[in-house]
Amino acid sequence: MAIEIPTLPEQMPNDASRYVGKAVNRVEDPALVSGTVEFIDNFSLPGMLHCAILRSPHPHARILSVKVDAALAAEGVAAVLTGEDVGRWCNPCFTAPEGWGNYCLAVGKVRFVGEPVVAVAASSRYLAEDALELVDIEYELLPPVADAGQAMASGAPLVFEERGTNVMLDRTYTWGELERVFAEADRVVSRRFRWNRVGANPTETFGCVCRWDLADNSLVCHGAYQTPRFMAIGRAASLNLPVNRVRIVTHPQGGGFGGKGGPRGTDIAALLSRKSGGRPVKYIEDRMEYLLAGGGQSWDRHYDAALAVKADGTVTGFRVRLVDDQGAGAEGYGTISAAKPLAAFTGNYRIEAAGYELTLVATNRAPTYPYRGYGPPPHNLVLESLMDCTAREMGIDPAELRRRNYIRPEQFPYTVPSGNEYDSGDYHAVLDRVLQMADYDALRAFQAEARAAGRLVGIGVVNTVEPGVFDWNAYATVGVPGVGVPEGVKVAVDLFGGVTVAVGFSLQGQGQFTVASQVAADYFGIDIAQVRVATTPSDVAVPHFGQGGSRLGVAVTGAILGACEKLRAMFCTVAAHVMQAPEGGVELRNGCLRRIDAPEHSMSLAEIAGLMLSRSDLLPPGIEPCPEATYVWTAPNRNAPDDQGRCRSYLTAANATHVAVIEIDRDTGRSAILDYFIVDDCGTRLNPANVEGQLQGGVAQGVGAALYEEYVYDADCQPLVSTFVDYLMPTIHEVPMTKKDHIVTPSPVSPLGAKGCGEGAIHTTPATILCAINDALAPLGKELLETPASPHRVWKLLHEDGAAA
Amino acid sequence: MPNKQRVEVRVNGTRYVREVEPRLTLADFLRHELNLGGTHVGCEHGICGACTVLVDERSARACLTLAVQADGCGITTVEGLRDPSSGALHPIQQAFVDGHGLQCGFCTPGFMMTTLELLRCTPDPSEEQIKEALGGNLCRCTGYQSILDSVKLAAQRMKPSTPA
Numbered sequence A: 001m002a003i004e005i006p007t008l009p010e011q012m013p014n015d016a017s018r019y020v021g022k023a024v025n026r027v028e029d030p031a032l033v034s035g036t037v038e039f040i041d042n043f044s045l046p047g048m049l050h051c052a053i054l055r056s057p058h059p060h061a062r063i064l065s066v067k068v069d070a071a072l073a074a075e076g077v078a079a080v081l082t083g084e085d086v087g088r089w090c091n092p093c094f095t096a097p098e099g100w101g102n103y104c105l106a107v108g109k110v111r112f113v114g115e116p117v118v119a120v121a122a123s124s125r126y127l128a129e130d131a132l133e134l135v136d137i138e139y140e141l142l143p144p145v146a147d148a149g150q151a152m153a154s155g156a157p158l159v160f161e162e163r164g165t166n167v168m169l170d171r172t173y174t175w176g177e178l179e180r181v182f183a184e185a186d187r188v189v190s191r192r193f194r195w196n197r198v199g200a201n202p203t204e205t206f207g208c209v210c211r212w213d214l215a216d217n218s219l220v221c222h223g224a225y226q227t228p229r230f231m232a233i234g235r236a237a238s239l240n241l242p243v244n245r246v247r248i249v250t251h252p253q254g255g256g257f258g259g260k261g262g263p264r265g266t267d268i269a270a271l272l273s274r275k276s277g278g279r280p281v282k283y284i285e286d287r288m289e290y291l292l293a294g295g296g297q298s299w300d301r302h303y304d305a306a307l308a309v310k311a312d313g314t315v316t317g318f319r320v321r322l323v324d325d326q327g328a329g330a331e332g333y334g335t336i337s338a339a340k341p342l343a344a345f346t347g348n349y350r351i352e353a354a355g356y357e358l359t360l361v362a363t364n365r366a367p368t369y370p371y372r373g374y375g376p377p378p379h380n381l382v383l384e385s386l387m388d389c390t391a392r393e394m395g396i397d398p399a400e401l402r403r404r405n406y407i408r409p410e411q412f413p414y415t416v417p418s419g420n421e422y423d424s425g426d427y428h429a430v431l432d433r434v435l436q437m438a439d440y441d442a443l444r445a446f447q448a449e450a451r452a453a454g455r456l457v458g459i460g461v462v463n464t465v466e467p468g469v470f471d472w473n474a475y476a477t478v479g480v481p482g483v484g485v486p487e488g489v490k491v492a493v494d495l496f497g498g499v500t501v502a503v504g505f506s507l508q509g510q511g512q513f514t515v516a517s518q519v520a521a522d523y524f525g526i527d528i529a530q531v532r533v534a535t536t537p538s539d540v541a542v543p544h545f546g547q548g549g550s551r552l553g554v555a556v557t558g559a560i561l562g563a564c565e566k567l568r569a570m571f572c573t574v575a576a577h578v579m580q581a582p583e584g585g586v587e588l589r590n591g592c593l594r595r596i597d598a599p600e601h602s603m604s605l606a607e608i609a610g611l612m613l614s615r616s617d618l619l620p621p622g623i624e625p626c627p628e629a630t631y632v633w634t635a636p637n638r639n640a641p642d643d644q645g646r647c648r649s650y651l652t653a654a655n656a657t658h659v660a661v662i663e664i665d666r667d668t669g670r671s672a673i674l675d676y677f678i679v680d681d682c683g684t685r686l687n688p689a690n691v692e693g694q695l696q697g698g699v700a701q702g703v704g705a706a707l708y709e710e711y712v713y714d715a716d717c718q719p720l721v722s723t724f725v726d727y728l729m730p731t732i733h734e735v736p737m738t739k740k741d742h743i744v745t746p747s748p749v750s751p752l753g754a755k756g757c758g759e760g761a762i763h764t765t766p767a768t769i770l771c772a773i774n775d776a777l778a779p780l781g782k783e784l785l786e787t788p789a790s791p792h793r794v795w796k797l798l799h800e801d802g803a804a805a
Numbered sequence B: 001m002p003n004k005q006r007v008e009v010r011v012n013g014t015r016y017v018r019e020v021e022p023r024l025t026l027a028d029f030l031r032h033e034l035n036l037g038g039t040h041v042g043c044e045h046g047i048c049g050a051c052t053v054l055v056d057e058r059s060a061r062a063c064l065t066l067a068v069q070a071d072g073c074g075i076t077t078v079e080g081l082r083d084p085s086s087g088a089l090h091p092i093q094q095a096f097v098d099g100h101g102l103q104c105g106f107c108t109p110g111f112m113m114t115t116l117e118l119l120r121c122t123p124d125p126s127e128e129q130i131k132e133a134l135g136g137n138l139c140r141c142t143g144y145q146s147i148l149d150s151v152k153l154a155a156q157r158m159k160p161s162t163p164a
């Protein structure tokens, strides 16, 4: 049966949407504001033990001996896990590129500060931590590989000796006639950039409760899991269990932003459960553990990049060399983060040729993980900063230079040189709207006045394309096929006409349960309160992936609509049979099954579902007594990547333009954001309040990355960040209260025309802020090409010549 | 076994008496001894504000307070916000729902308890006063704009009605 997924809200079987497109209150919120949601640390099992982990204080050292007898004898201790157990029972985690993984707990040597070395399960966390103090470990220190430069130097110490090198991946992509466009360019604008490591830092750290059933040889893991099925497969592989004996029960999460899911913590808690005879073991990562070694540190990058530009300002080529410090192993799928820019490599522009040289290296810093945006935030910072440098060199207004290079509205669908296809957009309209909202001319006039008065005021105008809804092919080119499995749901109608949507993921904050409720309620013409969204455990759920890559809102909408379409066909058949209408003579409209020829004859959802469940004698032949349907949605029209990684990988291409006005304080180096404007286009806004929340939240994280946040390591590879006193998260005082507007270009190819919109703001904000800072610095002839542009860094730049600039 | 000490508190109107280790934090006491899990823990070192509760009407970081320090005190947590008889949301809770003042909701109990103190002391706060009050609470999801709006909404709804 071919299922047609509605690509516009108007195509749903109702006269008007009551919920889709409206800023309805979220179904998640009453429980969340009441404090009754079962976040993982609010969950316990009888007889549960608590895990504490002893972590390496050294970046690189051989483990000579581990003595745990005293810990084992300590009060309340049930089990102690060491590298010996892990080496015997486990496999190193799967990585991409392959073969650069650690065990969940160090075996033989430690590769970063914070790496787990010994774990204890005891009757309370307090007692488990007490016991750790009794563990005795002897190390032989090894010289650390402190940064990417050292990693690539000849004779460098090796993080993974068996590999014979610290280079994990070295690959060059060439798209179009790159050499020619650079040879024919009237101007080549090139710069070096440094993006320092930042991280996700959801307010809730990772946690889990694992129980290894020794009789059944099966494992149940409750926890804060972002991608449950993926997690189940990973645990099966690392713990040597059949996949169908691993059940991941994902709990609501206090934020995710990538990297939520703690494979290491899960494996450690699981093995402690195994070692303590099958008692459940809880592990709650604390903030210091998270900051030292948790999933979510990202983008430790060195860039060399250039634009090829014609005399009229047309940009014809974009060349990027990236050296990405992955830290001690590729367990966090660093290749994905480096490869994601392929989906929108050349941004909003008609750049005809591009090249990407990619080197991933291992160092003794903590392994990197996904973080919201997953690669494009630094990439866009490079591209957009080069656009500004070009504009400055050529004396063209930066907004005007961008406009000249935009893909034009009539060119969609547009295939970028790196292979992805943009579905739709109108970049000129977005730019016009934001410049108008910001009153750009007045801003420039204000800036001129301020400059004349000696103030350092800058304006950033930055646009980006946000690839949304990735598919299996997106990362196949860098050795990670199958990430972006389809998203499935089960939709069931009950005896009373209530609708339950069973999904494979849990709450994380983006409001997907609300979107799911809106879509199901509108489709069946029922009140949103009659819809319930429920999470199913990974082993019995319909194939699913969960949050990631700005895809879930779109994907789950597609899945629900698919299941609803199946139910509609089934219900119409049953209703036609019961009402003795001709085949195809019944339609679903506003929640009723009604005869097309006599609409006054109709049946309700409850009547049909009740009849199906109770009167098999009344059912037409071939119809099962089951008013339920599953549907697994995947993007249409995906293709395999070619030898240069080109493919239709991301279904939707949202876009946005941000305008920031910044003033730098000469005495402190502090950048104050005076004003901030956003116009975006993510197609149909399923719940505008959710979209606004995603935008503003992304801006906040972008502000953090651009101005404050940094995982600092010293020359010996010791992390200098272990608390929120060192890692500066933006507060309400640092984040601008942005002024927003939008245009709507519905996606012609996605469910209800919605485009992925979870990451666009963090893609754009860091670049906008840095461009504004460099605009402010321009009269001084100075440039800052490193993030974060912290007060200290800016101050040093201002005062490097000895005198106050 | 470290010596235990007796702690008697009244939390959201209910009296509890427990024997606890002196090192037990108030956050762990509320969450794990009294099973009041609505007070969340985001950093355990006093920066994020997720654990904010009211101790004798004044906001306190439950992660930096020891349970024994709260002996004899009255404590209000997020569980005490709803109307106990009708179950209706407190105006602050309702304002956060209506104002989309949360995403993951993990920081929200802390923000609401901080707001409760603010609005008790300053029923008609200016935007600057709100920011000043909330400056010690971190939210990684919302970017604070909807939180600011929610607090304004709560203030407006809770204002003692003035005759026209």
Ligand code: FES
Pocket (backbone or CB within 6 Å): B040, B041, B042, B043, B044, B045, B046, B047, B048, B049, B050, B051, B052, B061, B062, B063, B064
């Ligand atoms: S948990 Fe208490 S301030 Fe963060």
Ligand code: FES
Pocket (backbone or CB within 6 Å): A203, A254, A255, A509, B101, B102, B103, B104, B105, B106, B107, B108, B138, B139, B140, B141, B142
């Ligand atoms: S809503 Fe998630 S941290 Fe504030």
